[in-house]
Amino acid sequence: MQDAAEGNATSGGAPFLEIISLVKSFGGVRAVDHVDLVLDTGAMRCIIGPNGCGKTTLFNLITGYLPPSSGDIRYRGQSIVGRPLHKIAADGIVRKFQVPSVFPEMTVEDNIRAAAGVRHGRSVASPAELLDMVGLTKNRRHMAGTLSHGEKQWLELAMVLSTAPRLILLDEPAAGMTRTEKTETVRLIHEIRRETNVAALVIEHDMAFVAALDCPISVMMLGRIVASGDYDTVRRDPLVREAYLGAVNG
Amino acid sequence: MKLSSATLVGLVALIFFVVLPFIVSDWVAADFGIYFAYALFAVSLCFVWGHAGLLSLGHAVYFGIGAYAMSLVTLGMVPGLPELHSTWVGLAAAIVLSTVAAAVVGWFFFANRGLKGAFLGIVTVALAVIVERLAINSSYLGGMNGLMSVPPITLGLNGDGPEIYDPLPIYYIGLTLLAVAIAAMMRVSASRFGVSLAALRENELRLWTLGHDVAKLKIAAFALSGGLAGLAGAFFVVQFGFAAPSLIGFSLSADVLIWVALGGRNALIAAALGAVAVRFLESRLSNLMGATWPLVLGMVFMASVIFFPKGIFGELIDRLDRWRDRANG
Numbered sequence: 001m002q003d004a005a006e007g008n009a010t011s012g013g014a015p016f017l018e019i020i021s022l023v024k025s026f027g028g029v030r031a032v033d034h035v036d037l038v039l040d041t042g043a044m045r046c047i048i049g050p051n052g053c054g055k056t057t058l059f060n061l062i063t064g065y066l067p068p069s070s071g072d073i074r075y076r077g078q079s080i081v082g083r084p085l086h087k088i089a090a091d092g093i094v095r096k097f098q099v100p101s102v103f104p105e106m107t108v109e110d111n112i113r114a115a116a117g118v119r120h121g122r123s124v125a126s127p128a129e130l131l132d133m134v135g136l137t138k139n140r141r142h143m144a145g146t147l148s149h150g151e152k153q154w155l156e157l158a159m160v161l162s163t164a165p166r167l168i169l170l171d172e173p174a175a176g177m178t179r180t181e182k183t184e185t186v187r188l189i190h191e192i193r194r195e196t197n198v199a200a201l202v203i204e205h206d207m208a209f210v211a212a213l214d215c216p217i218s219v220m221m222l223g224r225i226v227a228s229g230d231y232d233t234v235r236r237d238p239l240v241r242e243a244y245l246g247a248v249n250g
Numbered sequence: 251m252k253l254s255s256a257t258l259v260g261l262v263a264l265i266f267f268v269v270l271p272f273i274v275s276d277w278v279a280a281d282f283g284i285y286f287a288y289a290l291f292a293v294s295l296c297f298v299w300g301h302a303g304l305l306s307l308g309h310a311v312y313f314g315i316g317a318y319a320m321s322l323v324t325l326g327m328v329p330g331l332p333e334l335h336s337t338w339v340g341l342a343a344a345i346v347l348s349t350v351a352a353a354v355v356g357w358f359f360f361a362n363r364g365l366k367g368a369f370l371g372i373v374t375v376a377l378a379v380i381v382e383r384l385a386i387n388s389s390y391l392g393g394m395n396g397l398m399s400v401p402p403i404t405l406g407l408n409g410d411g412p413e414i415y416d417p418l419p420i421y422y423i424g425l426t427l428l429a430v431a432i433a434a435m436m437r438v439s440a441s442r443f444g445v446s447l448a449a450l451r452e453n454e455l456r457l458w459t460l461g462h463d464v465a466k467l468k469i470a471a472f473a474l475s476g477g478l479a480g481l482a483g484a485f486f487v488v489q490f491g492f493a494a495p496s497l498i499g500f501s502l503s504a505d506v507l508i509w510v511a512l513g514g515r516n517a518l519i520a521a522a523l524g525a526v527a528v529r530f531l532e533s534r535l536s537n538l539m540g541a542t543w544p545l546v547l548g549m550v551f552m553a554s555v556i557f558f559p560k561g562i563f564g565e566l567i568d569r570l571d572r573w574r575d576r577a578n579g
């Protein structure tokens with residue numbers, strides 16, 4: 001498979017993705033409150049935190065679905081705040097939604113064809129290779145709406161990859177999956193990163209899944225990033241234990 | 251190569267319509283020439299509504315623009331060009347003007363606005379009503395009376411040469427136009443552009459967040475559909491000989507919506523057959539039923555929406571699909 005993340009290097013040594021003091025307010029509520037975050041080319045980071053802590057809002061801001069109230073998002077050395085959503089995606093920041101978002105009345109094959117329309121010259125694996133990667137070759141003629149929940153998640157992942165992204169935003173990629181499917185998804189994400197060197201931000205609740213991804217973690221609470229580090233460091237953080245891990249893991 | 255069920259139904263229909271003039275009178279064949287123009291119109295709406303998911307309740311605007319453009323050219327009414335009477339220029343003007351009009355309307359509706367669903371439907375209805383009023387109030391377009399004595403198709407470059415008004419040649423020109431248009435639009439639907447339009451219908455946000463400029467896609471779909479409707483309008487008026495404001499307004503827009511819904515909006519051929527079937531039944535039953543025909547059509551429409559939401563021919567194609575799937579294991 002060819003390198004989908006080719007051309008990731010940024011000019012002037014600027015970080016690949018730099019989020020600077022980002023704020024998003026809804027009325028009196030600050031869903032995202034002065035978040036700073038840096039992601040290097042080809043790097044992966046998990047973002048964890050309790051429901052309503054601002055994780056998905058952060059994704060909405062990065063992808064241009066929502067405008068920030070203040071702060072900046074710099075991608076490959078340039079601010080992307082205010083750019084249209086489709087232009088941000090066409091430039092390589094592509095998102096997988098929490099609820100599998102596919103084209104249900106179209107075949108699996110056509111889902112990939114429709115997704116792969118905009119690449120701006122970036123090379124990418126063929127649809128057949130992508131379907132093979134996510135294990136859906138046998139389902140290629142089936143309607144996407146007839147797939148199981150896990151298969152839809154994988155199909156959406158293949159759709160995202162078909163755009164030759166430089167950065168993928170995975171919003172709870174293992175939500176609603178069985179244990180076996182989760183294991184397969186971890187394997188898939190590792191394979192994707194090995195094959196394409198695509199950078200990734202991953203929102204996830206399942207701590208076993210996060211541990212298996214084996215990447216740096218940022219913890220969000222009430223719109224702020226309150227802790228960062230590897231899995232063990234984050235797990236030992238008293239604030240995190242009390243507010244999130246403690247509640248999850250007992 | 252395995253043919254789709256829609257293609258199979260289309261081929262059977264094509265054979266049927268090729269043979270039909272040998273069975274029926276020329277008078278009936280002449281009616282079918284008009285029905286084919288309506289069917290072409292239904293195909294244009296089916297593409298934008300059924301395939302791309304954009305509900306246009308004012309699609310007669312583009313049909314009417316095509317009809318008026320052809321009429322103005324062939325009647326020698328183009329300002330500054332009184333000698334111009336060419337059917338070919340009229341045809342080109344009909345297609346170009348209706349395409350441009352649909353693109354401009356599409357740009358107004360979709361660029362930076364994202365009008366969709368019921369809101370799009372309401373605005374398109376308003377557009378049809380406004381354009382119909384404009385046509386009625388335009389003395390240049392003949393006002394309420396419209397443009398009369400529109401010449402038939404003439405083969406010469408500028409309205410000279412042999413005229414085609416015999417029912418049989420018109421019938422086969424219409425059938426060829428319709429078959430070619432359906433085949434071409436099926437190719438477009440299966441192309442990457444067409445697949446993107448289907449995706450637009452299914453999940454606009456997903457397509458948008460994959461990097462597609464959905465506004466451009468919608469405008470392109472509208473323009474293509476508008477051009478086809480304009481072609482239908484032009485072919486209609488050279489047979490009918492009369493372009494009236496009713497061709498550009500709400501009433502015909504509602505009619506075509508019913509033909510497409512009854513035939514089936516999931517397949518272009520189903521929509522075309524819906525138009526032909528409704529118009530044929532209307533011509534036969536309206537004589538028998540008189541004023542009660544619209545009532546019967548309305549009831550059939552409601553029953554179809556409830557029992558055959560995919561339309562009558564759409565349901566047939568769907569069942570054929572499932573039967574063939576089962577037969578192939």
